[in-house]
Amino acid sequence: MKIGILGAGHIGRALARLLAEAGHEVGISNSKDPDTLRELAHQLGHGVKAFNREDAARFGELVIETVPFGKYATLPAVQMEGKIVIDTANYYPERDGQIDLGELSQSAFIAHHLPKARVVKAFNTIHSAHLESQGDTGKPLDERRAIFIAGDDQEAKAVVTRLIEEIGFAAVDTGSLEDSKVQQPGTPIYGPDLTAKQAREEVQKLRGR
Structure with missing residues (x-):
């Protein structure tokens, strides 16, 4: 599968x-010129x-966005239309500023910004060192x-589940995008x-509350 990654921080x-x-074809991007990532891409190998960002989103059959939550408006929404988008972002007001989520979960808010994408929340609760x-x-x-x-989107979640298993982890489903509130910071x-x-x-304990 071709996978485009938006954000070249630790998780990306x-x-x-x-x-x-x-075994996937991977393209990585940041907010700067791609020339600033040539050395990193070489180090990552494979x-x-x-x-x-636009070309990474266009390249990927699946797109992973690891952009800081406060920069959500920079996501190339047009290039992400119709694609599975893994949202890894967490909202930290002290870093991202005050953003009115309108009572939505963080990922539902992102999905509202990307109305034609198939958003799945994942990789937001694990430290990059543990992911590595x-x-x-x-x-x-x-x-x-x-x-x-x-x-x-159940089909999109199934695809993400397979990717998670391929890299040695196990996916645990918390429910809908609105249900993803249970995996946000502070939970x-x-x-x-x-x-x-x-x-x-x-x-199950959280659902029983």
Whole structure:
């Protein structure tokens, strides 16, 4: 699969390497000229390409956005139309400024900005260092580190689930984009190192409240 990554920070770099190692064609971008990413792309290896954001979004059959939440307006919405978009962003008002979400979850807000994209929330509750080191395809799914996902498109979530499993983790579904509020910063499942079995139990507890 061709995967375009918008954002070359720690999460973007980790996902670029892991997904390229898993056999996918990966293009990575930042807010600057792609020439500023040539060395990084070379270091990541496995044919990772450097693009600008529009070209990365155009290149990817699936697009991963790791842009800081406050920069959501810079996302190339037109190039993301019809595509599965993995939203990894978290809203931190002290960093991103005050943004009126209108009572929406953070990812539902992003989906509203990208109305023709198939948005799936994922990779927002794991530290980049753990993403780099904790994947293990040799473990049974129940024993792998959990990656929480949420979305309104079941087919899109199935694709994202397969990608998560390919890089050695296990997807745990928290529900719809609006349900993704349970995996936002400040929630009990934001950050802890949980196996898939433990994560499902925690999600059930949250739903029972």
